[in-house]
Amino acid sequence: MNRILKTTVIAAAVMSVAGVAQARDQINIVGSSTVYPFASFVTEEFGATTNYPTPVIESTGSGGGMRLFCNGVGDGTPDITNASRRMKVSEFERCEENGVTDITEAKIGSDGIVIGQSTENDEADFTLEQIFMAVAAQVPVDGELVDNPYTNWSEIDSSLPDREISIYGPPSTSGTRDAFEELVMEAVSEEMDVYGGEGYTTVRDDGPYIDAGENDNLIVQRLSEDTEAFGIFGYSFLVENTNTIQGASIGGVEPEAEAISSGDYPVARSLWFYVKNQHADAVPPMYEYVDMFMEEQMISDSGYLAEIGLIPLPEAERAEWRESVANRTAMTVDVLK
Known part of the structure; x- marks a missing residue:
């Protein structure tokens, strides 16, 4: 091997080890199954209206997406990760440890978590406490914590359906x-x-709660087959399946867009994506995709994504996040505390 060629090979190897992203035209996106339908719409629109290939998007779950995103900079790591909750401090710190030091955060809207069931059943109305008593690994009985003894909803409260507790939920x-x-x-x-x-969050593993995987669509499908069961999933999946699935009220409030947006519906959360700015030079279409996602035609009240279940942010807040993304503002750990 001649000296010049040898030097070039060594330099390429060093760049690879250092985590420099290799130039490519196709964006790599991972993350939340809840954000997936919205991001998928934008990727398809991006592929159809630009000269770039449609981005590759994978539904890995928010936590799984954060792990992949924070693995480092360079080939084999994603450019963007979607999340149905905000990045955790521990995730931000892991990103930094692995060299992911320039991240822009984008808030795209809101979503409600639905307790859904087949439309073949009567409508249901739960309190948060009743849901907790069905799902928690240990619950209070006569003033003491015991392993959850409840196998039927009516055992928790006689006003609830006389049905076996069977809940398909996320991992x-x-x-x-x-x-x-x-x-x-x-x-x-x-x-x-x-x-x-103290907040207690341990979910029971004795059968009534069934880990149904990251794909909310699979939970919806199971409810069509197992009509006695309930499922936990994002509001957008209810919007897309109202012919077969209905959402239970919580505290008398139905899971509807206006109630979620106003905060009257008690189980609502924000939706996000995170951009790895260190990939911008090597992945030219990345910012063009990001800017398209934040446009009013996508995330406003009259935008495309509202039609498939996104709950838009107030106009002023949308404008603030759009400006932050347009400026490629680098987030700091302080915003997460």
Whole structure:
């Protein structure tokens, strides 16, 4: 091998080890199954209206997407990750440890977590406490914590359906699961003296709660087959399947767009994506895709994504996030604390 060629090969190897992204025209996106339908719409529009190939998008769950995103900079790591909850401090710190030091955060809208069931059943109305008592691994009975003894909804409260407790839900890597644990389990248990004022989020593993994987569509499909069961999934999947699935009310409030946006529906959360700015030079279409996602035609009240279940942010807040993304603002750990 001549000296010049040898030097070139060594330099390329060093760049690869250092984590420099290799030039490419196709964006690589991972993350939340809840954000997936919205991001998929944007990727298809991007592929159809630009000269770039349609981005590759994979539904890995919010936690799984963060792990992949924070693995480092360079070939083999994603450019963007979607999330149905905000990045955690621990994830931000892991990103930094692995050299991912320039990230732009984008908030795209809101979503409600639905407790859904087949339309073949009567309508259901739960309190947050009733849901907690069905799902938690340990619950208070006569003032003491015991392994959850409930196998039927009517055992929790006689007003509830006389049906076996069977709940298809997301796994621990899911942002929907994170949000459910925070908005339902922590919210309820922190008010119970038996938990010592601490949030209790351990989900039972004795059968009634069934880990149904990252894909919310699969949960919806199972409810069409297992009509006695309930499922936990994002509001957009209810919007897309109202012919077969209905959402239970929580505290008398139905899972509807206006109630989610106003905060009246108690199980609502924000939706996000995160951009690896260090890939911008090597992946030219990345910012063009990001800017398209943040346009009013996508995320406003009259935008395309609202038609498939996204709950838009207020206009002023949309403008603030659009400006932050347009400026490629680098997030700091302080915003997560």
